[in-house]
Amino acid sequence: MQAKDLVQLAEQFGSPLYVYDAAKIQSQYKRLTNAFSKVDKLRINYAMKALSNVAILQLLRECGSCLDAVSIQEVQLGLHAGYAPDQIFFTPNGVSLEEIEEVSAMGVQINIDNLSILEQFGAKHPNVPVCIRINPHVMAGGNANISVGHIDSKFGISVHQLPHLVRIVENTKMHIVGIHMHTGSDILDIEVFLYAAEILFDAARSFKELEFLDFGSGFKVPYKKDDIETDIEELGRKLSKRFNAFCKEYGKDLTLIFEPGKFLVSEAGHFLAKVNVVKQTTSTVFAGIDSGFNHLIRPMFYGSQHCIENISNPKGKERFYSVVGYICETDTFANNRRISEIKESDVLCFKNAGAYCFSMASNYNSRYKPAEVLWLNGEGHLIRAQESFEDLLKNQIPLPVTATVS
Numbered sequence: 001m002q003a004k005d006l007v008q009l010a011e012q013f014g015s016p017l018y019v020y021d022a023a024k025i026q027s028q029y030k031r032l033t034n035a036f037s038k039v040d041k042l043r044i045n046y047a048m049k050a051l052s053n054v055a056i057l058q059l060l061r062e063c064g065s066c067l068d069a070v071s072i073q074e075v076q077l078g079l080h081a082g083y084a085p086d087q088i089f090f091t092p093n094g095v096s097l098e099e100i101e102e103v104s105a106m107g108v109q110i111n112i113d114n115l116s117i118l119e120q121f122g123a124k125h126p127n128v129p130v131c132i133r134i135n136p137h138v139m140a141g142g143n144a145n146i147s148v149g150h151i152d153s154k155f156g157i158s159v160h161q162l163p164h165l166v167r168i169v170e171n172t173k174m175h176i177v178g179i180h181m182h183t184g185s186d187i188l189d190i191e192v193f194l195y196a197a198e199i200l201f202d203a204a205r206s207f208k209e210l211e212f213l214d215f216g217s218g219f220k221v222p223y224k225k226d227d228i229e230t231d232i233e234e235l236g237r238k239l240s241k242r243f244n245a246f247c248k249e250y251g252k253d254l255t256l257i258f259e260p261g262k263f264l265v266s267e268a269g270h271f272l273a274k275v276n277v278v279k280q281t282t283s284t285v286f287a288g289i290d291s292g293f294n295h296l297i298r299p300m301f302y303g304s305q306h307c308i309e310n311i312s313n314p315k316g317k318e319r320f321y322s323v324v325g326y327i328c329e330t331d332t333f334a335n336n337r338r339i340s341e342i343k344e345s346d347v348l349c350f351k352n353a354g355a356y357c358f359s360m361a362s363n364y365n366s367r368y369k370p371a372e373v374l375w376l377n378g379e380g381h382l383i384r385a386q387e388s389f390e391d392l393l394k395n396q397i398p399l400p401v402t403a404t405v406s
């Protein structure tokens with residue numbers, strides 16, 4: 001899709017607006033499966049926390065994807081989008097035993113990431129096949145907020161606790177059908193990932209009933225021109241070979257699973273916002289937009305750098321701007337960025353806005369969440385309407401008039 005299509009969509013649907021390019025999601029899915037074409041049994045569980053609009057889930061289901069869900073509500077959304085229970089994995093962190101039991105009763109594969117719940121679940125439901133999340137303590141991720149492999153991480157069962165884990169499995173006679181790891185987001189060094197995979201293979205040797213190995217995700221995508229990204233093709237070549245050799249040694253054709261979020265949807269997303277005001281101060285030119293971190297929190301939350309283009313004036317002379325939002329706190333999308341000259345009412349496009357953008361949006365400052373549009377076959381399809389005042393009031397219960405009189 002082109003900049004002129006985005007300008008037209010902002011005119012048609014208003015701003016701020018999220019737009020997703022279906023073709024990009026489809027091509028990323030193909031790229032990943034092609035990279036692992038040498039593996040007989042490959043399964044992709046889309047990490048729906050990245051972007052959980054039902055239309056996106058449907059699109060990925062058509063591609064052949066399964067789902068990775070982290071809450072019972074995500075599981076329900078997945079079922080609503082047409083996934084069968086056995087096409088969904090539940091990989092939560094720190095949720096209650098009751099929630100895990102409820103999801104398991106729906107026929108969804110559960111993944112347990114701590115010994116306490118594992119023991120309780122195994123004692124009550126020894127016949128339910130379970131996957132366990134191992135923490136290999138390998139730091140493959142980028143930002144500290146999205147790294148999950150360090151020794152004090154709350155994620156997964158430490159690989160150093162393997163003997164304890166095996167004892168629980170033997171005592172409860174539960175069935176471990178899979179092991180899982182997720183080393184964190186933004187993997188740059190494939191060798192580090194492969195090293196973590198070796199730790200997973202080692203752990204796998206302790207379990208005799210495995211059906212799959214889940215290598216999580218964390219693939220880095222480019223955020224700007226010439227940016228580094230995870231070399232999926234190289235990872236595919238190296239890991240497929242190693243995985244196939246491990247299956248031979250294990251004596252069974254296991255399924256290789258990934259659960260990518262960002263890789264599948266990040267680059268497909270564009271966030272469009274209109275410039276409310278251009279404000280020159282003594283040192284800076286601010287471009288203040290009709291949105292804020294309530295709609296796109298990543299820059300403020302973990303310092304992520306989204307490319308910003310002025311699609312209303314793409315060929316204009318470049319100047320330096322600080323792009324800020326309207327939230328009444330520090331609300332900075334970009335400091336001192338070179339952007340084509342901005343006038344009030346121009347539409348700015350934030351790239352890589354598919355993953356962890358709308359799905360982290362809130363109503364802070366009592367603003368509506370924006371609409372979402374899917375660009376499919378050369379046309380924009382509204383897949384979520386912008387919220388309205390009724391949505392803000394929904395579920396709020398005013399005090400009865402008498403209670404406010406003292």
Ligand SMILES: Cc1ncc(COP(=O)(O)O)c(C=O)c1O
Nearest residue numbers: 047182185217218259260261262
């Ligand atoms: C367990 C797990 N799997 C998969 C993902 C998806 O990661 P990414 O979006 O980097 O592909 C995450 C991200 O937080 C995760 O925690």
